[in-house]
Amino acid sequence: MARRRRKPYTGPDAWPGYVDALSTLLMVVIFVLLIFVVGQTLLSAALSRRQHALEGLEGRTTALAQQVQSEHMLNDTLSTTVSALQSQHDADAAALAALRIADQNQISSLDDEVSELNTHLVAAGQAASENDTQISDLTKKLNDALGTKAQGISHYRSEFFDRLQSVLHNQKGVHITGDRFIFQSELLFPPGSADISEAGRKEIITLARTLREVTAHIPASVPWILRVDGHADRQPVHTAFPGNWELSSARAITVVKLLVAQGVSPAHLAATGFSEYQPVDNNDTPEAYARNRRIEFRLTER
Missing domain, CATH: 1.10.287 (Helix Hairpins)
Structure with missing residues (x-):
């Protein structure tokens, strides 16, 4: 007998229709959840941004409040x-x-x-006007007297120096500086000595004669005096004199005594020694020493 072929048994239907429905529902739920999650994420991000914005606004508000408070305090x-x-x-x-x-x-x-x-000035002016002429006369007399006194001795000094220079014929070692007539010591004295030389004696005699001629015209009211100033250099003295004070003073006194011997009144003479302390040249050279050793004559008032 021929073997019958059987169809394989497939059993009952394993994928019923409700499974599809459940799958669809699950997908819908997942989609909804996904939408919810995405929305939640976006909402959280928006809320975070708003929170940051609010915090920034709160900070600005606080700063503005502090600034307002400071402005109030300043105000x-x-x-x-x-x-x-x-x-x-x-x-x-x-x-x-x-x-x-x-x-x-x-x-x-x-x-x-x-x-x-x-009112008082008017009265005083009226009283003073009566004395104007007298005051003017007295002022003129006073000015004349002062002018005569001021130029009196100066005039005679100039005449004395002019005559003396003319008589000495511009001799070397004799010159005028300001109100002083100067003889270098070598013209009158040997080195280190206060004994006048013969040549120096002649010079002083000439000076005395010229002085007598000029002073004969000086009024008695003019208190004139001829000052004889002795000067030395700074070199030590190696003679009988202890120092330059004594040497310069002794030379001035020698000249004064010779002037007195030649008829000049001692009341109009004065001898002064300056040692080396009034130099005309501060250099340490033989020429400077020679210039500093000198006898000066000054015709002036007492």
């Missing part, structure tokens, strides 16, 4: 300062007004005093 300080300045201004204005009143009173008082002084 209060300025108000206090303005009030104090206003008070000071009012006080200064009151003081100024008081000073103006006081000044006006003082000006009024001064006007009265000026008016009174003007």
Whole structure:
């Protein structure tokens, strides 16, 4: 007998229709959840941004509040300062007004005093006008007397120096400096000595004669005097004199005594020694030493 072929058994249907429905529902749920999650994420991000914005606004609000508070404090300080300045201004204005009143009173008082002084000045002017002529005459006489005194001795000094220079014929070692007629010591004295040489004696005799001729015309009211000043150099003295003080003084005295012997009144003579302390040349050379050793004559008033 032929074997019957059987169809394989497939059993009952394993994928019923509700499975598809459940799958669809699950997908819908997952999609909804996905949408929810995405929305939640976006919402969280938006909320975070808003939170940051709110925090920034709160910070700005706090800063603005502090600034407003500072402005209020500054405004209060300025108000206090303005009030104090206003008070000071009012006080200064009151003081100024008081000073103006006081000044006006003082000006009024001064006007009265000026008016009174003007009255006295007019009276004094009238009295002084009577003495103007006498005052003018006295002033002229005084000026004439002062002029005569001022130029008197100067005139005779110039005449004395001019005559003496003319007589000496511009001799070397003799010159005029300002109000002084100067002889170098070598023209009158040997080195280190106060004994006048013969040539020096002739020079002093010539000077004495010229002095007598000029001073004969000087009025007795002019108290003239011929000062003889002895000067030395800074070199040590190796003679009988202890030092340059003694040497310079002794030379001046020698010249004065010779002038007296030649008829010049001793009342019009003075001898002075300056040692080395009035040099005309501060150099340490033989030429400078020679210039500093000198006898000076000054015709002046006592």
